[in-house]
Amino acid sequence: MSARVFTIAALGALALIALGLVAPDWLLFTVTKAIGFGLVALGIVALMRGGLVSFGQGLYYCAGAYVSGLISNRLEVTDVAILLFAGALAGGLAAAAISPLISRYRGIFFAMLTMALSMVLYGVLAKVTAIGGSDGFNVASPSFFGWTPGVAKADYALFAAAVVAAALAAALCRLYFDSGPGLIALASRENELRVEYLGASVFTVTQRNVIVAGALAGLGGALNGFALGHIDPYFSYWTTSGEVVFIAILGGYASVIAVFGAALITELVRSFSGQYFPESWQLSLGLFLLVVIVFLPRGFGSLWAGRRGGGAREEPK
Amino acid sequence: MDLALTIIIDGLIYASWLFIVALGLTLVFGVLRILNFAHGGLYALGSYGAAVAVSAFSGWGLGGWFSLVAMFIAALAVAVIVAPVIERGLLRFFYGKDEVLVLLITYAIFLMLEDVTKMIFGVDPYYVFEPRNLLGNVELGSLFYVGYDLALMGLALICGFGVWFGLNRTRIGKITLAVINEPEVSQAMGVNIARVYLLAFGLGVFLAALGGAFTAPLISVQPGISVSVIIVSFAVVIIGGLGSIPGAAIGALIVGLARSFAVYEFPEAEIFIIYLVMVAVLIFRPEGLFTPVKARKI
Numbered sequence: 001m002s003a004r005v006f007t008i009a010a011l012g013a014l015a016l017i018a019l020g021l022v023a024p025d026w027l028l029f030t031v032t033k034a035i036g037f038g039l040v041a042l043g044i045v046a047l048m049r050g051g052l053v054s055f056g057q058g059l060y061y062c063a064g065a066y067v068s069g070l071i072s073n074r075l076e077v078t079d080v081a082i083l084l085f086a087g088a089l090a091g092g093l094a095a096a097a098i099s100p101l102i103s104r105y106r107g108i109f110f111a112m113l114t115m116a117l118s119m120v121l122y123g124v125l126a127k128v129t130a131i132g133g134s135d136g137f138n139v140a141s142p143s144f145f146g147w148t149p150g151v152a153k154a155d156y157a158l159f160a161a162a163v164v165a166a167a168l169a170a171a172l173c174r175l176y177f178d179s180g181p182g183l184i185a186l187a188s189r190e191n192e193l194r195v196e197y198l199g200a201s202v203f204t205v206t207q208r209n210v211i212v213a214g215a216l217a218g219l220g221g222a223l224n225g226f227a228l229g230h231i232d233p234y235f236s237y238w239t240t241s242g243e244v245v246f247i248a249i250l251g252g253y254a255s256v257i258a259v260f261g262a263a264l265i266t267e268l269v270r271s272f273s274g275q276y277f278p279e280s281w282q283l284s285l286g287l288f289l290l291v292v293i294v295f296l297p298r299g300f301g302s303l304w305a306g307r308r309g310g311g312a313r314e315e316p317k
Numbered sequence: 318m319d320l321a322l323t324i325i326i327d328g329l330i331y332a333s334w335l336f337i338v339a340l341g342l343t344l345v346f347g348v349l350r351i352l353n354f355a356h357g358g359l360y361a362l363g364s365y366g367a368a369v370a371v372s373a374f375s376g377w378g379l380g381g382w383f384s385l386v387a388m389f390i391a392a393l394a395v396a397v398i399v400a401p402v403i404e405r406g407l408l409r410f411f412y413g414k415d416e417v418l419v420l421l422i423t424y425a426i427f428l429m430l431e432d433v434t435k436m437i438f439g440v441d442p443y444y445v446f447e448p449r450n451l452l453g454n455v456e457l458g459s460l461f462y463v464g465y466d467l468a469l470m471g472l473a474l475i476c477g478f479g480v481w482f483g484l485n486r487t488r489i490g491k492i493t494l495a496v497i498n499e500p501e502v503s504q505a506m507g508v509n510i511a512r513v514y515l516l517a518f519g520l521g522v523f524l525a526a527l528g529g530a531f532t533a534p535l536i537s538v539q540p541g542i543s544v545s546v547i548i549v550s551f552a553v554v555i556i557g558g559l560g561s562i563p564g565a566a567i568g569a570l571i572v573g574l575a576r577s578f579a580v581y582e583f584p585e586a587e588i589f590i591i592y593l594v595m596v597a598v599l600i601f602r603p604e605g606l607f608t609p610v611k612a613r614k615i
Contacts, residue, residue, distance in 0.1 A: 105603060115548075117592070117596060119589060120592045283429050
């Protein structure tokens with residue numbers, strides 16, 4: 001099972017990296033950014049499987065971006081692998097610190113509490129002028145195992161790193177989702193009380209999902225920090241979190257690949273909306289998201305997940 | 318001494334404004350179980366509507382106190398025009414569905430309203446200063462306040478009591494409460510629940526637009542005003558307990574006074590004091606201060 005998952009992930013990554021050689025720079029940047037958001041959305045999917053949605057993933061996303069950005073700027077560590085790992089670690093640790101508190105909440109209150117916490121971080125960062133205040137700070141492009149790409153190759157190099165990160169994250173999440181603890185989350189989504197009676201701890205499952213989601217958000221934040229070249233408190237603003245929730249909803253929780261597909265589609269819709277309908281890009285984005293939610297309430301992933309053999313099919317509510 | 322009085326009065330004024338703005342959100346959740354992200358967009362429409370209406374009335378020679386009537390009419394117009402489109406066109410298909418999914422539907426509506434508002438009213442700011450001059454200045458001890466700002470307290474009381482009375486002391490209000498608890502049984506007993514839902518949502522939209530209309534004289538009406546009120550409204554509603562009108566009033570008071578205190582004593586904290594209050598309340602009262610009792614299904 002794990003060998004097959006990693007093989008598929010590796011082949012997919014290689015294919016994308018090869019395709020990247022012939023893709024224009026603007027597409028490389030768009031895909032890199034989409035992967036950054038896709039990673040955050042993948043974390044939200046982990047929570048969604050347990051029946052929770054967080055409007056505060058911006059907190060970990062921002063923590064990951066700031067920590068990796070500061071390590072790059074202040075400690076002059078530039079290797080992309082170290083920086084991305086540091087971002088994921090920062091997000092995971094922040095989530096671990098907060099998880100005993102927020103794992104007790106459900107539904108709207110979980111969403112709002114996580115949002116409140118991320119807005120507190122936003123407010124604090126906006127006032128801490130030592131690290132840029134509300135303006136944030138710029139970050140230089142990372143190096144890749146000792147190699148520093150020139151301007152022409154920087155986008156492609158970061159794109160390749162993003163693809164590798166996405167493949168690893170997707171494979172690991174697929175394994176986690178299909179494992180015992182992962183399936184317990186699905187059960188707790190349906191009825192927490194019965195899960196408790198069966199002997200599992202819903203609190204522990206939720207806590208684990210919160211930490212997984214935090215690490216993925218931190219990883220996404222680090223990646224997008226370098227893709228954009230600039231990090232500011234807006235990473236933690238509630239609208240940033242809201243946009244990622246949309247991506248998670250579009251992707252659904254049946255397929256990890258669909259989440260990245262949804263991220264790319266959303267990013268492309270935003271890009272083309274901004275270009276062709278500059279005065280009404282929010283209208284275009286809103287309409288698009290509305291249409292998808294209305295017609296595909298379980299996300300794109302449900303389109304082909306339903307065709308897979310075996311397993312009980314979920315009845316529509 | 319003056320500082321304490323200033324903090325309290327400023328806090329009460331801000332709390333009144335918060336309550337007026339958040340009341341529609343509380344009502345819509347209380348009745349329809351929908352956390353309406355589009356609330357901010359409706360508030361913005363109310364502001365723009367008021368700006369246009371006051372100018373039109375002034376042009377017709379109906380200045381002075383008629384500008385207050387104009388603001389009221391603007392809010393009513395927004396409700397009558399927008400509420401049926403959103404509720405009958407979209408929301409009715411999602412009652413009883415996953416609450417977060419509906420939250421996202423309203424978020425999409427909010428995004429769309431942002432651009433629709435820009436298309437209709439443009440991006441230049443509107444100024445509506447006449448209403449704020451009507452009540453002159455009021456001297457409180459050694460402090461001076463604009464009468465209009467103090468009058469917001471009265472408006473908040475009227476709106477709050479009006480909604481509470483309407484829900485708890487009138488026939489249609491009791492029918493609405495019945496629909497809230499048991500839509501199927503209510504329908505079986507002859508209640509037209511579609512009409513109840515539309516009426517409740519329409520009232521929610523009216524209150525949002527009213528909040529916007531009466532805020533217009535305090536600000537320059539321009540793109541972006543909607544985002545600023547969504548989260549503070551959510552904070553007030555969450556703190557008070559979803560669907561509780563007295564809770565929303567208490568929530569607004571807490572947030573208003575906390576913010577006023579922060580502005581004078583810890584200015585750096587003003588930007589996030591609302592969220593700290595929200596976190597603090599939720600830590601000790603996981604479902605807000607005044608959560609209506611509801612049956613739990615196993």
